Amino acid sequence: MTSPDPSATVLAFEQVERRYGDAGEVVAVGGVDCAIAKGSFVALVGASGSGKSTLLKMVNTLVMPSGGRVLFGGEDVITLNQSQLRRRVGYVFQGIGLFPHFSVGENIGIGPxxxxxxxxxxxIEELLTLVELGPEMATRMPDELSGGQRQRVGVARALAGDPELLLMDEPFGALDPITRDALGEKVRELHERLGLTTIMVTHDMAEALLLADRVLVMDAGELLADCTPRQLLMGEGGEIAQSLVSVPRQQAEKLAAMEGRLA
Known part of the structure; x- marks a missing residue:
């Protein structure tokens, strides 16, 4: 893995808030401060309702901040030309969201x-090759594809505008474990090859530990931990972070015990 450049901040959250309700009484994200270095692969983790997806969506203004600023390249995302912002920021989301009446090629080219x-x-052929789908797939319709193939098309679509920043919101949640692992490895490879900065929301701590350089742990709208995978595995990050780490630890222990029984 290449090391991110800590001197080059691509994205910064400055006391970012998102509140709902007539009086703003429901806090989805509360006062998050964080800077993302160029070349980072960052995982945002936390339980459902922790605010991780809301924070991610404020980067490309799918959700507007109630307070604070999101800075991309030093500029407030709210002030940027929204069409240009969407070209500079690729977005892969849960459920893929391919247009069913458009071909694969048309789906990939929808942003431009x-x-x-x-x-x-x-x-389009180049992008299909990049995600390990043949150029003949361009004329296929989404309902002719497997879940894994559809998600690869979603990644290709996100890369169509040569983005500087790639956002991924639970991108592999609906896939079977084998396909999920393969696509995770592919996305990490593309991150390296294309020199991207990537932020991935996931509820799967094992996925975060395997793919990311840095893990941000959220709970109740607050950023509780900002650690490397190694730091988390060494017991850092606090009680909530360690409760999330305990799940892949238990899975690894069970797998080791099973392998021992089968030996």
Missing amino acids: RLAGEALPAER
């Missing part, structure tokens, strides 16, 4: 198309 540009067939 909405920005008034046509993605050349050569570029």
Whole structure:
């Protein structure tokens, strides 16, 4: 894995809040401060309702902050041209969201198309090859694909605009474990090869520990821990972080015990 450049901050959260309700009484995200270095692969983890997806969606303004600022390249995302922002920030989300009446190629090119540009067939083929799908897939329809293939198309679509930043919101949650692991490894490889900065929301701490350089742990809208996988495995990060780490530890122990019985 390449090391991120700590001197080059790509993304910064400055006392970012998101509140709901007539009086703002429901706090989804409360006062998060954090800087993301260029080249980082960051995992955002936490229980359901912890605020991790809300925080992610404030980066590309799918959710607007109630307070504070999200800075991308030093500029407040709210002030940026939204079409250009969406080109600079790739987004892969849970459920994939391919348009069922568009071909694979049309789905991959939808972002540039909405920005008034046509993605050349050569570029679509290049993106399909990048995610290990053949160029012949461009004419297929989404309902002809497996779940893993559809998610690869989702990744290709997110990369169509040559983004600087890749956001992933529970991208592999609906996939079987083998497909999930393979796609996780592929995304990490693409992160390295393309020089991306990646932020991935996941409820799976094992996935976070395996793929990320840095793990941010959220609970009740607050950022409780900011650690490397090694630090978490060494017992750092606090009680809530360690309760999340305990799950993959228990799974590893059970697997080791099973292997011992089968030996």
